[in-house]
Amino acid sequence: MNSMKKDSSKRESDSNLVEEARKTLIGAKDWFLEDVALMTAYWHDKMGYTEAWVDANWHYVLDEGHELVEELDEKEDAALLWLINHANNNPVPLEDCHVVGAVVAPGRYRCMSCGHDNDVETEQTLEPCEICHYGLMSTHDEKGDSAE
Structure with a gap:
């Protein structure tokens, strides 16, 4: 129990x-x-x-x-x-550089490869250099360059 x-x-x-x-x-x-x-x-x-x-x-x-x-x-x-x-x-400021294919104003465009001056007479698409066919141009005016 x-x-x-x-x-x-x-x-x-x-x-x-x-x-x-x-x-x-x-x-x-x-x-x-x-x-x-x-x-x-x-x-x-x-x-x-x-x-x-x-x-x-x-x-x-x-x-x-x-x-x-x-x-x-x-x-x-x-x-x-x-x-x-x-x-x-840079010898040339980038704002003065122009690439082939871009629309540019009339003026003188110096080839960044051979230094040839390519003349553009009307607003148009930038073509390659007449001499070396390089595609980068400059409108930069170097010191000591005589434009006259």
Whole structure:
């Protein structure tokens, strides 16, 4: 009889432990779900605010962004041109160079290979050098060159 009493109290103790564990798990689940709901509401509000700001200011972002990109492109181009002209000690600045196939104004175009002066009389597509058929010309006027 004594053994039955031990088994009964052990079962009751195990049952209490299982019940306590179940209550703890349910409490943890509820707490976790409440935290998730709070985080979801926070991010929803935060993203809703951001989305509303972008919607309200989209035209401004596009207008200013487009001008900013163009301004940066111009500055990058100028900086790169300066760097190439000065760091490489180019004898002819790149802005005075013209490539075959480009439309050019009338004038004298010196071949960068053989130095021959190619005369262009009307606005037209630049042709290769008459002498060596090289495709890079310059309108740069070297110091000491007499044009007369």
